[in-house]
Amino acid sequence: MNQADVSKLVSQLKFRVNPRLRKFRNSGGPEERLNWLRKTVTALIKHERIELNYPRADEARMYAERLISDAIRYGDCHKTTMDVADYWIVEKQLIHKLFKVLVPRYEHYNVAYTRLIKVPRVYPGDTLPKAVLELKGNPYPSLLPDTSTNRGIIHNVLLDEAKKAYRQQKYAEIAAKIDAAEEKFSDLKISGKDEKNVSSL
Template identity: 30%
Template sequence: MYHGISFRKLGRTSAHRLALLRNMVTSLVKHDRITTTLPKAKELRRVADQMVTVAKLSGSDLVEARRRAHAVITEREVVDRLIAEFPSRFKDRNGGYTRIVKTGFRTGDAAPMCYIEYLDRPQSTASTPPAKSA
């Protein structure tokens, strides 16, 4: 029976699973979107939403928020970005900060693939093609 299953093991030991999720949430905060398999994205969503909640706490206790963020995120610059940008970006949202979009199946093993991204991403000007002059 599947009663009381609180998380996916992802076929890894607990230390490997923790390292995987820490690296993935660091990449997600750094790039705002990453491509991964669907089960990994569903587990990552929990940690990624918790990091935004921690960042929103920085208004009341900055030191505690930075400590809690450094416990999960592995790079200092990424923690700085999390604390600086995310509270204002998600001030009107009380949860559900991420979106998972299915993209098909991986070629080698037919694993279901998707990308996970933070909502309200700033649009980059580099991705839009330059306007042609007449």
């Protein structure tokens, strides 16, 4: 069985991929669908954060992730990867950005490179669900509330105090252990001295 391990042929994406592709009704057929998505992927790489309809964002995310992971895996000297990048990126100057900016940024990531967030739709307006698709590590302010670095938020205060109490308890245990050991040692010393005294006698 000299078959290659199939799972290693294609780079594994770090989020749930749709088992079936969306068709996106349009007059141009499958090719037009891809042209649409090329525009979206290009816009994502250019602006790093875009707001659009949810289905299209979800679909474009898969292609963008695959493109970045291939770029990381094969580098810019690999012809196939270059062709793929040339196909997916409509504005050609962004190919440089892909290899010189995004590849170094995501080289050591072991999570997804993009983030997809559902956002409320504008009222009154169309009823389609909206989403924001962004590249991680972009320079914009975060969309999600920061609950981990702000240590003043109530759950962080409670956790920090719990940690302190736990440490104190552990230190007390260690101190008690040391005390016990020292006592034992001094007892031994005393008894040893007694023995010496006995032998000298």
